Amino acid sequence: MQSADPPVAVRGLSRRYGGRWVLRDVSLSVAPGEVMLLVGHNGAGKTTLLRVLAGLVRPTRGEVVRCAPPGVVAHHSMLYDALTARENLAFFARLHGVADRGRVPHLLDRLGLAAVADQRIATFSRGMLQRLAIARALLDDPALLLLDEPLNGLDEAATDIVLNVLEERRVRGGAVVVASHQFAELVALATRIGYLVAGRLAALEPLATRNAGQILERYRALARAG
Amino acid sequence: MTRLERARRTARRGTILTAVALAGLAAVYVRALAFTPIERFQGPAQKIFYVHAPAAWAALLAFTITGVLSVLYLLLRDRRLDVVAASSAEVGVAFSVVMLTTGPIWGKPIWGTWWTWDARLTSTLFIFLLFTGYLVLRGALGDREVRATYSAVLGVLALVLVPFIHVTVYWFRTLHPEPIVAKPGAPSLPGVMLVTLLSSLAVFTLLYVGFIMQRYALGVVREAREEGDLDAGA
Amino acid sequence: MPGSRTVAIAWAVAAKDLAIEWRTKTALLASLVFAVLVLAILFFARDATAVPTLDVAPGALWVTFSFAAMLGLNRAFLLERENHALDGIRLTPASPTALFLGKMLGNLVFVGVVELVSLPLFVLFYDVAIWQGLPVLLLVMALATVGFVAVGTLLSAMVVRTRFSEVMLPVLLLPFLLPPVVSAVQLTWRILAARPLAELSGWLSMLAAFDVIFVVLSVLLFEAILIE
Numbered sequence: 001m002q003s004a005d006p007p008v009a010v011r012g013l014s015r016r017y018g019g020r021w022v023l024r025d026v027s028l029s030v031a032p033g034e035v036m037l038l039v040g041h042n043g044a045g046k047t048t049l050l051r052v053l054a055g056l057v058r059p060t061r062g063e064v065v066r067c068a069p070p071g072v073v074a075h076h077s078m079l080y081d082a083l084t085a086r087e088n089l090a091f092f093a094r095l096h097g098v099a100d101r102g103r104v105p106h107l108l109d110r111l112g113l114a115a116v117a118d119q120r121i122a123t124f125s126r127g128m129l130q131r132l133a134i135a136r137a138l139l140d141d142p143a144l145l146l147l148d149e150p151l152n153g154l155d156e157a158a159t160d161i162v163l164n165v166l167e168e169r170r171v172r173g174g175a176v177v178v179a180s181h182q183f184a185e186l187v188a189l190a191t192r193i194g195y196l197v198a199g200r201l202a203a204l205e206p207l208a209t210r211n212a213g214q215i216l217e218r219y220r221a222l223a224r225a226g
Numbered sequence: 227m228t229r230l231e232r233a234r235r236t237a238r239r240g241t242i243l244t245a246v247a248l249a250g251l252a253a254v255y256v257r258a259l260a261f262t263p264i265e266r267f268q269g270p271a272q273k274i275f276y277v278h279a280p281a282a283w284a285a286l287l288a289f290t291i292t293g294v295l296s297v298l299y300l301l302l303r304d305r306r307l308d309v310v311a312a313s314s315a316e317v318g319v320a321f322s323v324v325m326l327t328t329g330p331i332w333g334k335p336i337w338g339t340w341w342t343w344d345a346r347l348t349s350t351l352f353i354f355l356l357f358t359g360y361l362v363l364r365g366a367l368g369d370r371e372v373r374a375t376y377s378a379v380l381g382v383l384a385l386v387l388v389p390f391i392h393v394t395v396y397w398f399r400t401l402h403p404e405p406i407v408a409k410p411g412a413p414s415l416p417g418v419m420l421v422t423l424l425s426s427l428a429v430f431t432l433l434y435v436g437f438i439m440q441r442y443a444l445g446v447v448r449e450a451r452e453e454g455d456l457d458a459g460a
Numbered sequence: 461m462p463g464s465r466t467v468a469i470a471w472a473v474a475a476k477d478l479a480i481e482w483r484t485k486t487a488l489l490a491s492l493v494f495a496v497l498v499l500a501i502l503f504f505a506r507d508a509t510a511v512p513t514l515d516v517a518p519g520a521l522w523v524t525f526s527f528a529a530m531l532g533l534n535r536a537f538l539l540e541r542e543n544h545a546l547d548g549i550r551l552t553p554a555s556p557t558a559l560f561l562g563k564m565l566g567n568l569v570f571v572g573v574v575e576l577v578s579l580p581l582f583v584l585f586y587d588v589a590i591w592q593g594l595p596v597l598l599l600v601m602a603l604a605t606v607g608f609v610a611v612g613t614l615l616s617a618m619v620v621r622t623r624f625s626e627v628m629l630p631v632l633l634l635p636f637l638l639p640p641v642v643s644a645v646q647l648t649w650r651i652l653a654a655r656p657l658a659e660l661s662g663w664l665s666m667l668a669a670f671d672v673i674f675v676v677l678s679v680l681l682f683e684a685i686l687i688e
Contacts, residue, residue: 019452056547057688069551078548080539094472095552097465136548191605203345300684352635359632366622376618379681383611386677389627390639390670397662398642453603 004032005067007144007175008053013062015048021131022048025062026073030144030175035166035189039219040196046128046179047075048140049196050146056072070144077129078136079088085132087114087176088121089139096140112161127158134165145169151185184212195222197223233446237391239300242261242440254426255415262422273331276422281324282350282432287434288318289353293385296378308374312364313382313441315357317434322354345396356384370449463682466558473549473562477536478569488570495578503585517586518648522641524578525601527609529571529610530630533612536563537620546604550686560682564613571605574589596660598652602668607674610634614678617685636674643667
């Protein structure tokens, strides 16, 4: 997993859907070992940016350079309701070519899902589903983890597990990009913060403060200026 | 010159070409009706042939062009190829309808039956159905790039399919010959008739090109409107 | 040429699809019921005194097979749309070819089950003697099915993105059924009538050519479809 190259970088990225420019001229580079927090209103382009970084969406303009496929946790679980947690992970593990047979049980354990491993996920709560999605994203130990609103609808216990996993990633040298408008809990972990205003990356800077209120102020100031 | 201005220029030229072709069409009709002799066995009904055969030719031309441009689009990804391919499909539908309606009109007095499942007529029917499917698919897809790519995929599949259809029907017919005296084709035509036929073919080809040019221009303008603003943006 | 990893992934995809289908069973049951109904209706939809069953049987069989198959073809990609699972697959190193082959294999098993269950019913309803020609008939069934399932799998990947995918698939797929179904009917008729094998070679080569060309074409074109 360790590497000196940025796992992903974009330059002059713009993306249009129909008549609307959702992303305008975004440039950024993610460094190994950093946790980049992206904040912005709904519709500011966070989800689209993550999807472009993931390689699911092609840019209309600009370029993307990616070292390896990232692990992705998105709004939709990308899992099969009719299968059990274990079957879901086993399937994606095969697609990723994960040779280690212990990987799936290990991840189930790590994300606190060992007890429900053989239940069909149609019965899962949002918190359980989210943890399973994270397990899936971690199957091949990716250098980059992308998360879109990961803490939405999670209870405290689940939130703790997720934050724990993200911290572990950072410590081990992996990179994390997380988009959220619920950033109070994530601020403690973040190394850099990007402000997305109407499709533009208004600012990308190391955290000056861990205070959520001040971050919100900064965002509003940038939104007014832009 | 911006894309829009170029498109408008194409539209103007296309309109002129179409006007010329229509004048040519009128001339061909006059020639066919007044100056070309009546065919001995089939009678005056045979004159529909001068519309039927060129329409079939134009439909086949339109179809082949859509197919070839589909292949090129998948290789080159130039959006203009998609607009022309779609234009060709729309124009081709029109010509196939002409062919499929003149066929029975010609057939009834001559063969005593409205429809005959011979290879050529059936292939054109399927070309019509494939075109229609192509246009329905386009109508159901909103995103421009997805629409262009998926249409191209269908275009390629359709292009490869039609020869199979032709051969299948031909084999089927050789096993189950139907008692038809005259074939819907042009065996050996005497000079005068041949000239009329060739003129008609030429006129229909010009019509095809003229229609395509106008339709292409319309397509470009329409897409520009869909995009909101073509040249401004990020 | 597909490597062993491609085959392994295709197999995993097909197994997953079939496991899910087995747990819900809705599409399978619908197709089977449909097949029985079509066979029955076509049997009665003729003047029994004027048209012997042997004349009607091959056509009835193949109309049943192809239409029942169409009911099942969309499930393969529709199930990837719930929860956006297809994105999950696109994020893995699995090649589009492996994904397509897996989907096609799943569809082939599905359609194969429908055909193999309908066949005895066909023999029962239409009172035809198939024992002699059974191996050849099964070969014909396999060849024809591969052809239209390949194209059908590709087309369903496209139409599941539209709103009326159930209607769009038949509209697009039916023209592609003509060569394989006509060939299959011609062959089935000859097999049921116990004609010598030499008479079958022409239509068999048509089926084989159609299969090779359209399977290869579908595999090649599939990659273009996996875009946002």
